[in-house]
Amino acid sequence: MLTTQHLKNAAKAPLDTLAAQFGPHRRGKQQKLWTLMYHRILPKSDPRYASEEPGMIVAPDTFRQHLQQLKQLFTILPLSEWVERQQSGQAIPSNACAITFDDGWADNYEYAFPIIQQEQVPVTLFAVSDMIGGTQQFWPNRVARLFTHCSTEQLNELNWLAPFLSAATIRRSNSGATEALNAEQISEVIQQLKSLPDNLIASHLLEAEAELGIDNDTSQPLVNWQQLREMSDSGLVEIGSHTSHHFRLQQSLDPAVMASEIIDSRQRLQDELNKPVDLFCYPNGDVCPEAIKLAREHYKAAVTTQRGINYNKGQDLHQLLRIGVHQDISNTATKFQSRLANWF
Ligand SMILES: [Zn+2]
Numbered sequence: 458m459l460t461t462q463h464l465k466n467a468a469k470a471p472l473d474t475l476a477a478q479f480g481p482h483r484r485g486k487q488q489k490l491w492t493l494m495y496h497r498i499l500p501k502s503d504p505r506y507a508s509e510e511p512g513m514i515v516a517p518d519t520f521r522q523h524l525q526q527l528k529q530l531f532t533i534l535p536l537s538e539w540v541e542r543q544q545s546g547q548a549i550p551s552n553a554c555a556i557t558f559d560d561g562w563a564d565n566y567e568y569a570f571p572i573i574q575q576e577q578v579p580v581t582l583f584a585v586s587d588m589i590g591g592t593q594q595f596w597p598n599r600v601a602r603l604f605t606h607c608s609t610e611q612l613n614e615l616n617w618l619a620p621f622l623s624a625a626t627i628r629r630s631n632s633g634a635t636e637a638l639n640a641e642q643i644s645e646v647i648q649q650l651k652s653l654p655d656n657l658i659a660s661h662l663l664e665a666e667a668e669l670g671i672d673n674d675t676s677q678p679l680v681n682w683q684q685l686r687e688m689s690d691s692g693l694v695e696i697g698s699h700t701s702h703h704f705r706l707q708q709s710l711d712p713a714v715m716a717s718e719i720i721d722s723r724q725r726l727q728d729e730l731n732k733p734v735d736l737f738c739y740p741n742g743d744v745c746p747e748a749i750k751l752a753r754e755h756y757k758a759a760v761t762t763q764r765g766i767n768y769n770k771g772q773d774l775h776q777l778l779r780i781g782v783h784q785d786i787s788n789t790a791t792k793f794q795s796r797l798a799n800w801f
Pocket residue numbers: 559560699703740741
């Protein structure tokens with residue numbers, strides 16, 4: 458059956474081909490830096506694939522193909538090296554690329570690290586210092602887990618969640634029974650929940666999980682210190698900070714908490730890894746003037762989730778742009794290079 462999505466894809470294919478062939482990654486006149494943003498590397502066969510938002514995942518085979526293409530198109534540098542060259546006035550390759558991973562998922566160690574070693578490509582991993590090795594999930598994953606463990610009727614009884622299960626996301630079948638939400642709809646609810654503060658969502662979740670008898674996961678979602686050290690010691694993975702608890706650094710956040718998230722996370726990572734930590738990544742892409750000021754004082758550079766290619770002139774090193782990559786938009790060479798072109 459032809460769906461709207463099929464038609465959209467068919468309409469986009471010729472544009473992807475054009476962008477892939479003629480995008481700025483094909484031209485080397487101006488100095489520019491592509492900073493790619495990855496989150497999780499998981500094969501479809503892994504049970505964790507089904508419970509994650511599609512926009513967070515790239516499959517291992519696709520990731521390997523990305524690295525092989527990137528090696529042909531760009532000079533791949535550790536992000537810190539590009540920043541140092543920039544600051545000291547050393548020569549910078551015209552088309553440079555830095556590969557970054559956010560959050561420090563355990564699957565980065567399991568699936569991405571072996572490929573990184575085989576392909577000998579440098580990457581930067583932004584870790585959440587006080588969640589490393591723990592069993593606690595980020596709240597969007599805990600919300601997604603609620604949806605897979607509970608009926609829609611049970612979810613509707615959670616007063617704090619009910620307003621976010623809007624008419625648009627709840628579908629009713631002909632018999633009147635409520636259907637389970639699909640992955641995209643769950644993702645939509647998660648986006649809407651971001652209007653609440655992180656600590657409030659966390660306390661609602663704790664209560665709901667206890668009430669509904671959802672056992673706390675004992676698996677380890679993020680890398681542990683030993684895995685992080687092994688990656689760091691390989692010389693291919695440099696570690697940056699992604700705060701202490703992944704709190705969104707919005708203006709409304711308590712100033713002392715904000716300072717601790719930015720400054721103490723760096724100290725903790727440096728103490729544990731015995732290496733300088735000079736790069737920072739704002740959680741969820743949220744930035745405010747105070748967060749940028751602190752990042753400027755304590756780090757050599759910081760990355761956002763704002764999409765774009767960094768052109769040498771005028772780019773703020775503490776608000777570097779990135780290009781996010783996930784499976785659906787990058788599983789062929791043409792689609793991946795169209796994404797790199799960043800035309801649409
Ligand atoms: Zn993050």
